[in-house]
Amino acid sequence: KQWYQRRVRVAECIASPDALFILFGVYGDVRRVKILYKKTDTALVQMQDPISAQQALLSMNGVVCGDKKIYVSYSIYMEVQMPKPTDEAQDLTKDYSDSPLHRFRKPKPKPPLGPFTSTSGPLRST
Numbered sequence: 001k002q003w004y005q006r007r008v009r010v011a012e013c014i015a016s017p018d019a020l021f022i023l024f025g026v027y028g029d030v031r032r033v034k035i036l037y038k039k040t041d042t043a044l045v046q047m048q049d050p051i052s053a054q055q056a057l058l059s060m061n062g063v064v065c066g067d068k069k070i071y072v073s074y075s076i077y078m079e080v081q082m083p084k085p086t087d088e089a090q091d092l093t094k095d096y097s098d099s100p101l102h103r104f105r106k107p108k109p110k111p112p113l114g115p116f117t118s119t120s121g122p123l124r125s126t
Helices: 017-024 050-060
Strands: 004-009 030-035 042-047 071-074 093-095
Touching: 017 030, 017 042, 017 050, 017 093, 042 050, 050 071
Parallel strands: none
Antiparallel strands: 004 042, 004 071, 030 042, 030 093
16 A cells, blocks of 8 residues: 655644644544654654545645644655654654544444344244
């Protein structure tokens, strides 16, 4: 699978992976979010599919948050890399692949019941 990613210039009011996950999750399932260590007003948001990524770009680019605009553009990177366990800025990158908070993910189907069910009394025919 190919993943779709957007580069985002963020305002302080949403400069956390969790806030960006919720904000961009309105447009589709967010796979990963990374706020850049040396440029904390810039983040990478990796969406699950191209339609969600395009919708997020069209809807969020230019939106005002606080006293700053949010700028959304395509990223040159194909995938957000998770930090190494020794990286000091681990809290700036989060993987939301298995998050139960996804709005668009289809729930896993429940296993079918067997052909028999139990009853609390004798079966009656009418």
